[in-house]
Amino acid sequence: MSDSVLVRARFDPSSDRSVSVTIAEALALVAESALDLPPLAHTIDTDSLDALFTTGGDTTGTTPPSELRLTFPYLQWQVTVTGAGEIVIGARSGREAPSG
Structure with missing residues (x-):
């Protein structure tokens, strides 16, 4: 996937800021028009995504x-999120990266 990486972003799992918001902002960087992007929640359960990658709701x-x-697909992109706080957005296999 390193050849098709379009954006790398970081998030802090201990922050009050949700990982889904950070992903949406990173997607806006690769989109021709961020206003035309469908909500991330149309692709993935953002509440579960946030709970999985943050400590905010974790009592321990x-x-x-x-x-x-x-890793999940979003439109023509592949989004990967890691527990180490990294978000990588790349072109999906078989799809061309948008020019812009």
Whole structure:
């Protein structure tokens, strides 16, 4: 996937800021028009995504394991989120990266 990486972003699992918001902002960087993007929640359950990658709702205060990795398609992009706080957006296989 390194050849098709379009954006790398970071998030802090211990922050009050949701990972889904950070993903939406990163997607806006690769989109021709961020206003035309469908809500991320149309593709993935953002509440579950946020719960998986943040400690906000975790009463034990533990952070997600750094080896935790979730990859999902969103339009023509592939989104990967890791427990280490990294978001990588790349072109999906078989799809051309948008020019812009």
